Each structure stands twice: as C-alpha cells, then as structure tokens.
Amino acid sequence: MQATASTPESGLLRRTKLRHFLRTRRAQVTPEQVGLVHVERRRTPGLRREEVAALAGVGVSWYTWLEQGRDINVSEGVVNAVSDALMLKGYEREYLYRLAGHNPPWPRGSRPRDANGVRMRALVEGWSVNPAYLTDRYGRIEIASNSARSLFHVGLRGDNCLVKFFTDPTVRVKYPDMDTVARGLVAHFRAQAARFPEDPEFDRIAGRLHEHSPLFADLWDCHEVDNPYQRVRRITHPQAGLMVFDRVTMRSPAFPESLLTVYIAQPRTDTAERVRGLLHSHARALLSPSLV
Known part of the structure; x- marks a missing residue:
C-alpha cells in the first residue's frame, strides 16, 4: 500500500535516509554471502552497486539513482528484490519499504474516550509483581505500574528512556550487557522514526543525542533497524x-502510537523473589536502573 503524500522537504529527508541505509547495508554483504566469486582485491568491503543491481534484476543506472536518493518511483516488487539482494532481515526490510514510500499508513483516528488511559492504566497495573510501563512513540513514559516505579525508581510522565540511557552514565552501568542494550535501543528508535516519517521530533531527539553522546552517534550512523519485541534484560x-528478565513489548490497537513493556522474571532464577523483596521493603526510594 502506498504511503500518504509527503511534503517536498520530508521527501528529501526520506530519500537521504534511504541513501545512507542502502550504502551501509551494501557494505555489510560480502560477495561470498550471495554466491559471487571474489577474484580480485577490493578497496572497500561489501558488494558493488552493479552486483546489487544484478542480484535484484534492475539496471545499474537505476539502482545507482536509487542509492543516490534521486526522486524516482520505486515499485514494491523492486523494493522486495533489493531487500533480497542485500539480505535484509525482517525489520530492515520493513524499514526499506517505508523509506521507499510503500508503508501502510499508521492507524489514525481519535484516541479512546478514556483519554487519560484509564483502561490502559488498569492493564499496566494488572501485571502485579512484573514491572510494566507504557511509552509514547518517542520512548517517553506515559504510565508506569507501582512495581515499575518501585523497582526502577523512575516513572515520571515524560521521562524519555532513550535519552536517559545515553546521557546518564549511572544508568548504563546497571546493564551488564550495556553494548547490546544500547544497540537495540538505537535500532528500535530508528524503526519507530520510520513509522512516522512526517514527525520532525525524532530527528530533533536524534540530533541532540548525536551531539552529546558519542556512543549514540556511532550507533545511529550504522543505520540499523530493529523492533525488539522480546529480549533478555540483565539488570x-x-x-x-x-x-x-524477559523484556516483552506489545502494541494495542486502542493505543496505536504507544508501546507496552513488561519485565517478566525469568523462571529458574530468584529474580521474582528479589523483586518481591524490594517491593516489600519500599525500594522505590532507592537508586535503580532507568526504564530501558
């Protein structure tokens, strides 16, 4: 399904992102991975443009224009063929579709009558000992359960999980797998930005973090995309x-722009007992990790 019409400025921005994404993905695919014979030494890693064009069944000039971000019409079939040629994973493929202008429009319409999130709040609080919270499209907290506020000592409306992670070093050290967490957060934020191509706030947030966090800047420039609906979180x-914990994220048709995240204590560990102990001792006043 074709995406909704965009302004000339947003179209240029989308094509710029498309150019960077195709170049970075092409550089990560070796000739051997796609069955090409590597007979000569190459100055740069990855596939050449003519090789991607051949694998996708399109003209070299046409693919060059696509990668240069020129204003050309791209069919869904071509997007799919280029995705295959570059060996894109599920959410990378979805990201390319969005950048090429073939994203189904995000469900629109008015929010439910309980605009304050009464039903969603009841759902979040219903997770009991498992911490849960609801974030908006940018990763800002909308609702946090009592267990989440007690465990993480965070949950004020408007706190941005991504920003806190990359600007507060005391947050990052809470995660033994900090590098993996950082990579996933950035990849997910880029995927979110593609869902709302007309929203400039994503670029403003990314721009500020790019200036203040070298770690974020390095990961953002990799142009990775992902939607980590289930991940293991060690805190x-x-x-x-x-x-x-098993960190699980879900979307609700009633709240299409929000993301519900639940931390489920892994079985065969004493995590649940540790959480209960913290709750019983009113640990919400203690310093704890951020919600990421």
Whole structure:
C-alpha cells in the first residue's frame, strides 16, 4: 500500500535516509554471502552497486539513482528484490519499504474516550509483581505500574528512556550487557522514526543525542533497524544484585502510537523473589536502573 503524500522537504529527508541505509547495508554483504566469486582485491568491503543491481534484476543506472536518493518511483516488487539482494532481515526490510514510500499508513483516528488511559492504566497495573510501563512513540513514559516505579525508581510522565540511557552514565552501568542494550535501543528508535516519517521530533531527539553522546552517534550512523519485541534484560540492582528478565513489548490497537513493556522474571532464577523483596521493603526510594 502506498504511503500518504509527503511534503517536498520530508521527501528529501526520506530519500537521504534511504541513501545512507542502502550504502551501509551494501557494505555489510560480502560477495561470498550471495554466491559471487571474489577474484580480485577490493578497496572497500561489501558488494558493488552493479552486483546489487544484478542480484535484484534492475539496471545499474537505476539502482545507482536509487542509492543516490534521486526522486524516482520505486515499485514494491523492486523494493522486495533489493531487500533480497542485500539480505535484509525482517525489520530492515520493513524499514526499506517505508523509506521507499510503500508503508501502510499508521492507524489514525481519535484516541479512546478514556483519554487519560484509564483502561490502559488498569492493564499496566494488572501485571502485579512484573514491572510494566507504557511509552509514547518517542520512548517517553506515559504510565508506569507501582512495581515499575518501585523497582526502577523512575516513572515520571515524560521521562524519555532513550535519552536517559545515553546521557546518564549511572544508568548504563546497571546493564551488564550495556553494548547490546544500547544497540537495540538505537535500532528500535530508528524503526519507530520510520513509522512516522512526517514527525520532525525524532530527528530533533536524534540530533541532540548525536551531539552529546558519542556512543549514540556511532550507533545511529550504522543505520540499523530493529523492533525488539522480546529480549533478555540483565539488570544489576544496587540492593538486590543481578536480576534477569524477559523484556516483552506489545502494541494495542486502542493505543496505536504507544508501546507496552513488561519485565517478566525469568523462571529458574530468584529474580521474582528479589523483586518481591524490594517491593516489600519500599525500594522505590532507592537508586535503580532507568526504564530501558
């Protein structure tokens, strides 16, 4: 389905992102991976443009224009063929479709009558001992359960999980797998930005973080995309020690722009007992990791 019409400025921005994305993905695919014979030494890694064009079944000039971000019409079939040629994963493929102008429009319409999120709040609070929170399209907290506020000591409306992670070093050290968490956060934020191509706030947030966080800047320039709906999160709590969760994210048709995140204590660990102990001792006043 064709995306909704965009302004000339937003179209230029989308094509710029498309150019960078195609170049970075092409550089990561070797000739051997796609069955091409590598007979000569190359100055740069990855596939050449003519090789991607051949694999996708399109003209070299046409693919060059596409990668240069020229204003050309791209069919869904060509997007799919280029995705195959570059060996794109699921959400990378979806991201390319969006940049090429073939994204289904995000469900629009008025929010439910309980504009304050009464139903969603009841759902979030219903997760009991498992921390849960709701974030908006940018990763800002809208609702946090009592267990989430007690465990993480964060949950004020408007707190941005991404910004806190990359601007507060005391947050990052809570995560033994900090590099993996950072990579996933940035890839997810880029995927979110593609869902709302007309919204300049994503670029403003990314621009500020790009200036203030070298780590974010390096990851953002990689142009990776992902939607980590389920990930293992290891969190080192200053009082409870190491806890291991399955971090699960979900979307609701009633709240299409929001994301519900739940931390489920992994079985065969003592994480649930540690969380209960913190809750029973009113740990919400203690310093804890940010919600990421």
